[in-house]
Amino acid sequence: MELSSEDSFCLNVMLAAGVQAVRIDSNGMRVFGLTEKGEASVHLHPNCRQDQYLKLVKQSLAEHALDSPEGYPVYLRRWTRMGQLRDDNLSKLLLTGEEEAVVAVVHAPGLTNEIARRAWWIMPTIENARRMLEKEDVARGEMGKVLADFLVEHLPFEEDDLAIMDTVRALLWFDLVDPAAEKKLWARGKQHGAYFIGFLEQRPHRLPNPLPARADYAAIHALLAPFISAGNPYAQQLDQLLSGPGQTFLATCEAAMQRPGTHEIVSALLNTYGKYLETIRTTEDKARSMEEIIGRAVTLIDDDAPAALTPLLSTLPQLKPDLIALLTLAGVDQWAAYTVLRRTTAVNALLRTKLEPVFEPIQAQMRVLRTMKTIDPASEL
Secondary structure, eight states: OOOOHHHHHHHHHHHHTTOSEEEEETTTTEEEEEETTEEEEEEOOOSSOHHHHHHHHHHHHHHHHHSOTTSSOHHHHHHTTTTOSOGGGHHHHTTSOOHHHHHHHHHOTTOOHHHHHHHHHHOOOHHHHHHHHTSHHHHTSHHHHHHHHHHHHHGGGOOOHHHHHHHHHHHHHTTOSOHHHHHHHHHHTTTOTHHHHHHHHHOTTSOSSOOOOOTTHHHHHHHHHHHHHTTOHHHHHHHHHHSHHHHHHHHHHHHHHTOOOSHHHHHHHHHHHHHHTGGGOOOSOOOSSHHHHHHHHHHHHHTOOOTTTHHHHHHOGGGHHHHHHHHHHHTOSGGGGHHHHTTOOOOHHHHHHHTHHHHHHHHHHHHHHHSOOOOOTTOOO
16 A cells, blocks of 8 residues: 555655654544744545545654654654653654654654744644743743643643643643633642642642741841851751741741642652751651651750751750751651551541641641740840
8 A cells, every 4th residue: 555646745845845853643534744934734635544545644744854764763652751862852852743743752852942832833732841841941931831821721620630730830831821821820739739739749839828026036137147148057947937938938837738629739848848858858768757857856856966956955955846847847758647547448527637746746747947036135246
C-alpha cells in the first residue's frame, strides 16, 4: 500500500514550503501545516482503511522529517518523558504528525519559546501547558502568558490533586498570574487544600492576606539582631517565623491542615515545613512520629545543643519554648505521617481525624510560635 499520488504530491508541496509543525485531524482526514503566514492544509483521499492510510501518512512525514521510513522511531517512544532528546531534533519531531512526538518535545529540557509555540499549536492540552511552563525560556517568553491564562481558565475543571498542585506551582514559579487570578487561586484553597501547596512552596515569604508580625516581634528582633548579623541560622529562622510573613506562613499551614484532602496533599504539605526551615534541619534519619520529632528537638535544646544554638539559649532563656517549636517544625516532613498514611485509604474529613496524632502536636508548636512572650525590656545582649 502507498499514498495516493494526489496526496503524496500535496504533502510534498506543503512540506517543501517550509512548514514549522504538522497536525493531523484523523476524523476529518486532513493534514494541517503551520507556516509563517498561517495554516496550510491537505485533504486526504484514502485508498484503504483510514487507520492504515493515516499510518502511511505518518510514515511519509517521518521519512521527510527524520529520515525514518518506518515512522516515529520506537526508541524515541521510550525516551518521550525522560528528557533525553537532543535539542537540535525538537523542531523536526513536530513535523511527524505524532502526538507522542509532541509530548517528547514538551518534556525536553532544551525547549524554547518558539518550539513551545509550535507544539502548542499542535496539541494544546493542560498537561502540555504544565510541562512547558517548567522551562524558563518558555515561561519568560511570549508563550508564558498564553499558557498561564489557559491553565487558570481550565484549572477549576481539574480533579486530580497532583495535577492541581503541579499547575499552581508552575503558575507561581515565574509570577505568571495577575493579582485577580492569584486571588481566585488562593480562594479555592479554602475548599481544596491542593491549591495552598503551590503557594506554600513557591511563595512562602509573600503569601496573600498577610498577617502582622507577632505582637512582641519588635522587642525580640532587637535582641536577636546581633545573632542575625553574625549569620546565626537559628536566630534568623526564629526571627523569620515571628515576622509578618512567618506568621502568615504558620496561619496558612494551620488552615491547610483543616482540609488535608488526600495522602498526596498531606505529604506535600508536611514537606513544606521542613523546607521552610531547611537551614536548621538535622541530617538524622527521617522520624516516623511526632513524639520522636519533638523528642529530638528537646534533646537538642537540653543536652546536645549545636554551637550556634547555645548562645541563644543562655542569652534568651525565655525563648526556649519558641526554639523547641522551631526545631520541631524543622524536623517535620512527609515521614511524620507515614505510619498513619500507610494504614488508611481515608480522605478529607475522615483523613483529618486519622491524622490527629500528627497534626495536633504540630499545631500546638505553631501556637507557641504565634503567641507573644513577656520580654524584659531591660534585657541586654
